[in-house]
Amino acid sequence: MPRRRTKTLAEAAPKPHQKVCEAAGCRLPGEFRAPLARDRLNEYRWFCLEHVREYNKKWDYFAGLDAEAIEQHIRADTTWRRPVWPLGGRRSGGPHVHDPLGLADDAGLGEKPPPKMDGSEQLTMAEREALEVLELSWPLTRADLKTRYKALVKLHHPDANGGARAAEEKLKEINAAYSTLRASENVRAA
Ligand SMILES: [Zn+2]
Numbered sequence: 329m330p331r332r333r334t335k336t337l338a339e340a341a342p343k344p345h346q347k348v349c350e351a352a353g354c355r356l357p358g359e360f361r362a363p364l365a366r367d368r369l370n371e372y373r374w375f376c377l378e379h380v381r382e383y384n385k386k387w388d389y390f391a392g393l394d395a396e397a398i399e400q401h402i403r404a405d406t407t408w409r410r411p412v413w414p415l416g417g418r419r420s421g422g423p424h425v426h427d428p429l430g431l432a433d434d435a436g437l438g439e440k441p442p443p444k445m446d447g448s449e450q451l452t453m454a455e456r457e458a459l460e461v462l463e464l465s466w467p468l469t470r471a472d473l474k475t476r477y478k479a480l481v482k483l484h485h486p487d488a489n490g491g492a493r494a495a496e497e498k499l500k501e502i503n504a505a506y507s508t509l510r511a512s513e514n515v516r517a518a
Contacts, residue, residue, distance in 0.1 A: 351379035377510075450514050458505035468509070469516045477506045 347358035350373050358374030362383050365371075375383055448466045451459075459466065462476050480502050482488065489495035509515055 347374045349376040349379050350374055351376070351382070354379055447514050447516075454508050455512055455514060458508040461501055461505035462509070464509075467516065470510075473506070473509050473515060477502070 348354075349356045349358045354376060356376035356378075358376060360375050360377055360380035361372035362375060362380050363370075363372060373383070446467050451466070459468070462473070462480065464472065464476055481499065484495050484498045484502060486492060486495045486499065
């Protein structure tokens with residue numbers, strides 16, 4: 329079992345200065361980058377979280393590749409990322425595909441966890457604590473996470489608690505937990 333690499337939020341979302349989401353009409357900070365094209369992975373567009381998700385969904389990363397080429401991309405991906413595809417032996421070396429946004433997952437090819445494993449054994453200590461803070465159980469989908477987060481923010485927002493210091497602290501804790509799980513590769517996209 330390869331050592332799991334945990335992405336920090338800072339890695340997943342580098343903080344550029346003064347970037348604004350490129351989606352039409354959106355004024356949120358453009359904190360998340362998306363590659364321009366498969367053969368131009370070092371050139372980026374910048375979006376807010378909502379719009380980078382949308383962009384990734386629409387963008388067919390594997391367009392124009394045949395099955396063998398797609399598999400090669402996926403194998404290369406597993407050399408630095410948790411191998412989510414049961415493709416047998418891993419090959420070291422080979423092309424290095426940087427996939428910080430889980431684009432391969434968005435292509436619908438990463439939805440096959442090994443049998444009899446719910447993924448919880450992969451969770452880091454931070455992820456387990458985050459689940460506790462948000463009072464969530466495993467397994468968890470991104471949709472569940474978002475719904476729970478929104479509910480908790482409403483409940484603990486200082487504005488809804490007369491600006492109470494305790495609410496502010498609790499909200500910070502909730503935000504940190506949400507960031508941890510939002511950046512987690514263990515949380516299913518569905
Ligand atoms: Zn946006």
